[in-house]
Amino acid sequence: MKTTRMVPLVSRTILGIQTVLILLAVFVPLAVAEGLPRTFGWTAYGTTSGGYAVSVAIGNALANDGYRLRVIPAKNDISRLTPLRAGRVHFSATGIGSYLAQEGVDEFGAKRWGPQPVRLIMMSWSDVNIGLPVVTRDSGIESTYDLVGKRVAWVVGGPALNSNMTAYLAFGNLAWDDVTRMQVSGWKASIQGMIDGTIDAAIASTNSSMLYQLEGSPHGMRFLPTPHDDVDGWARMNGRAPWILPHIATSGVGLSPDNVLEGGSYGYPILITYAERDEQMAYDLARLLHVNFDEYKDAHSSGVGFAIERQVFDWIVPYHSGAVRYFREIGVWNALHDAHNQALIERQKVLQEAWKSIRSSNQTDDVFIDLWLATRRAALIAVGMDAVW
Secondary structure (H helix, E strand, C coil), X not given: CEECCCCCCCCCCHHHHHHHHHHHHHCCCCCCCCCCCXXXXXXXXXXXXXXXXXXXXXXXXXHCCCCEEEEEECCCHHHHHHHHHCCCCCEEEECCHHHHHHHCCHHHHCCCCCCCCEEEEEECXXXXXXXXXXXXXXXXXXXXXXHCCCEEEEECCCHHHHHHHHHHHHHCCCCHHHCEEEEECCHXXXXXXXXXXXXXXXXXXCCCCCHHHHHHCCCCCEECCCCCCCHHHHHHHHHHCCCCEEEEECCECCEECCECEEEEECCCCEEEEECCCCHHHHHHHHHHHHHCHHHHCCCCCCHHHHCHHXXXXXXXXXXXXXXXXXXXXXXXXXXXXXXHHHHHHHHHHHHHHXXXXXXXXXXXXXXXXXXXXXXXXXXXXXXXXXXXX
8 A cells, every 4th residue: 555644634314324223223222231241243334344354354354253243235325324322332433423423524513413522443545546536437527627617416414425526526626616516315226327327427436236237338437537737736625625645546446556557545445433331342342453454455446445554543433442552562653642642532622512502502503503503614724723624
């Protein structure tokens, strides 16, 4: 994996949520006992996603230690986080929605959400590129600058996907007003639209299994590069999405060490929980992911990204104290990581206090979100933190 490290700036889909909750009906409410339960669960992207596939591979590996992991597919960020917040699952294998939830932006800026005190366990920094534009080959699109006037997927209840596309449009010096927004109910629907010929571009990862169907369709597919020497393009993109780092992908549909993609990426899946999750439970999961690594690393292309030496301990979401305890025990966590982690926790406290100051407002939803974003920005700037939004 070749990655250039940067210091980052620090009713949606009711049917999807209902489907997840039906699937979760088999779960008993979380036990209060310490440690990882022998049967535990997490939400993930849909069954055709790389996040789901590697979650299943991890579950198979942990079964050798007597654990049963139940992976619950969900079509968007809201439906992945809803069961976690409700205590129906213990963790979530999600994407950059983890950061959006922490920040309380996009769908997470609604009254029923607000900034969430999420914590990292581990994440996959693999050889693929995550959350980049894929286009149909017959669309004639060869760069982000060519997206003008094209049919671009907008996923309802999918702020991470939409934020990534917004950022890549910015790379091409474009905005949503410059394209035709095609509203879809979930990520799978966005790729299906490309297969059916009704959508030209969507966000995907280079290893998403559904892309093989798209590649074999009459329309074909290609990934859009973001050349690392396009300094202005990267500045525009990182202004919208500070989580995206320059990265050379060597794995995925049509890619190999001899046919690479120069683009951007971030960790995925990002395994998170809430701050109040039992410390021993988080410790146990971090340990199991580490000691069982050889059992799942080759089962899916995202598996190798969970290698302990690939973990980024100074990212934009803080780690759970239980995971930190394990990382410290094995000698990979240091004082600088501690300081960075504490700064991120302090950022979350600032966001929580700002939210408390306005959450009882009687404003309509649209007005409330504008009020929240202004309050949020002012609170962060007041303590010298970057607002990003």
